Amino acid sequence: MQKAITVIAAGGAGCRIMTKLKTMPQSSVLNLKAIDTDRQDLIASTLPASDTILAAEAWRRGKGCGGSIIDGQRAIASARSAIRTMLKDSELIFVIGGLGGGTATSGIPIILSEASALHIPTICIISMPFFSLESKVKSMTAEKALHEDIFPTADGVLALPNDLLFAAIAPETPIEEAFQLADQEFARTVLALSAILTGGNLFSTKLSDFCAILNKQKNTCAIGIGRATADTPDKIEKALGAMLNSPLLGGLDRISEADAVIFSVLGDASLSIGDAKNALECGKKLIPENAIFMSGAATSQHWENFLQLSIVAIKFDERDAARTVLSSEDTASLLPDMNTSKNTPVAPAQLDLPLGDTDKGIMQGTVAVTFNGMDLDIPTYIRRNLALTGAKQVK
């Protein structure tokens, strides 16, 4: 029986992705919802009015919140009860949107808090602003919301930098087309993840394993989708080629540098176990040896006459490196089944103890206080190299 999966879009970027998702026949098994403060975005999403929430209509008059976080928060907060009603029968919720503006940045945390109150697992797939095109404030706002509001509550978060578009799309591509492509890839990713997490009838990916990896560390991700018609003889190779050239993947380097990879194979009833195995092996060859590899394969009549390969390459945030060292034993526990032969003994990794070369005195061994990457327990005068004359011994 198909699980009740809800995909809820927040804000303008979310609604654009929803528009793409709605046009895909495979999305018919999903509950598609949207919330925004801008009426035009909701209309463009082509969802029926009963599946949308125009937040704070009387106050914002359906004209959006102009990028204001506080207005977005006020607007979405006023729709809490409607959000709760909309989500209450779901078993898994995908929250999609683009951070940096007003509605999604402040609204996604509210949606997550409502889902959390209803004890429904959530996976957040969000795009981050163009670092090179948009203002620094927007990027910082997005980063702050991601790290402080979204990561602590969502069961899994995939943060997709929009800048990846530059890496794979030809410079002469019209910007409208580039965004359309990005939205399409984004929508296909939602479909792929929902399919393997809930309906992977060949190889399924456990939701708990998936969330455990995404929650292990803060991350950014790259997404690659490749499709080929099912009756093509070399469909695996074609789909793989398309996947590697996918606009939101950002090139093969993204996979080779990934810390974790989620790979999925979707097809119709004609997809054989051999094809699935072949595709998964091809996918596995692409990833680094130490990366965590999760895979899933599913068939359904909704994927009639085509094969889709999807890859989500996850790069953990380097700022969480210390945490990784401490939790690497947990990570290792996932590896034997996924990435190494059962007969090969896995040598325990030699952990690097971050030994400090500076005396912290009585602060040694206490929980470190850090600010902008500095360990504030180390005396300030040492960190700033302030010169001292020095004490003199009394004779």
Next chain:
Amino acid sequence: MVHNHNIVSAVEFGTSKITLLTGECTNSAAPRIIGYCTIPHNGVVVKGEIQDMEKAEELLERAVKTVSDDSGIDPAEGKILTVLVNGCQTASRQGIGTAKARSGIITDDEIFAASEEAKVLNLAADREIINSATTSFLVDSRQVLNPRGQSGTELEIRAHIVHAVSSRIDNFRKVICRCFDTAECDVLFSPLASDIGILSDKERDSGVLLVDIGAGCTDYVVEFKNGIWSSGSLQLGFEHVANDLSIAFSLPVNTCRQLLANGKLNAEIENNSEEIECINNSGKKIRIPMQDILTVVDARLEEIFTVIKHNLIADKVPKNLESGGVLTGGGAKFIRTKEAFSKIFELSCSVRFPADADGAVTEVKDPAFSAVWGALKFSAEKFMQTCGDPGSRNRDNWHNRWKSVVSNFKDFWASFKF
């Protein structure tokens, strides 16, 4: 032993001392202090976190016994008890809640519903909300001071929410509950307690930055237009200053603590001394240039205030805080602290202590006791709300409305001079 049912208490587990303050609720403005005990310790609480539960319990039991013996009143008989916290990975943020007024008039029900909704935050599972304070009311998007009785269809409340890691907060609760043989105690975030303890309504309205610098932690709160704009606690304090001096000049850390705490360094600075004589870790007498000491101390103090300033900028705190800065806490007694404060924040600065602390105990009129005095006031106000006045609000409704304490204090303070 005298039995008195108007007894309230407040406990502070500081990095340098554990303090128990017991007071009696009267009909006057603030509680009357009837018992006090402060026990210095070393390492039981570090950076606002309990390191040794058994030792903490033992020290608190000693404090309870001392207060009981000195005052003839057993603090454990009191009904309301507040414990201060500032470690526990405490964090604060602004929340927004709304409620529809079907009758067209805002009543207590809408205020309660909106307040509760403002507290629905996306917190990690291991965290809990410990305090919330209403900062502003909007009725149909129009800002009002008091929404009760206003005509309108929608009430919006903005609230300052403080949350912390539950398991660490539970450590404080456990120690308190064992020593006081009670099932519950209120937890109050230290900066909010200092706010209650020493700020006036006028300052809260015109805008003020309060910094409470203690041994292990430095707390701050910004009030503007009678609402809390920002609050926080850094796990940095005078222990870091003492530690820096200890490392810089190879001095025993206790020597450095005494230099800072007993006024010796203050006196040397005021006397324009060029050197200070100390015994170093090797037992040898050394002379340290005053300029070196000030370089080490000033660098640390300025850094602490710079981190706070950074946080205030991130919280978009208004620059026009007309009442300037207020400095309190044990560290405020050190004269360079005030200078560093003014230099970094570019605000006027006054050092404040609990001037309205009333009763037999005079030691409390010291900047080091601002927070615990505020916590006692908090306990007293809660007592008046729940037990003192038959017309008072329901206890559960009141429980997390810290702001209502402030509102009610406004009435008290209207006729009260600091």
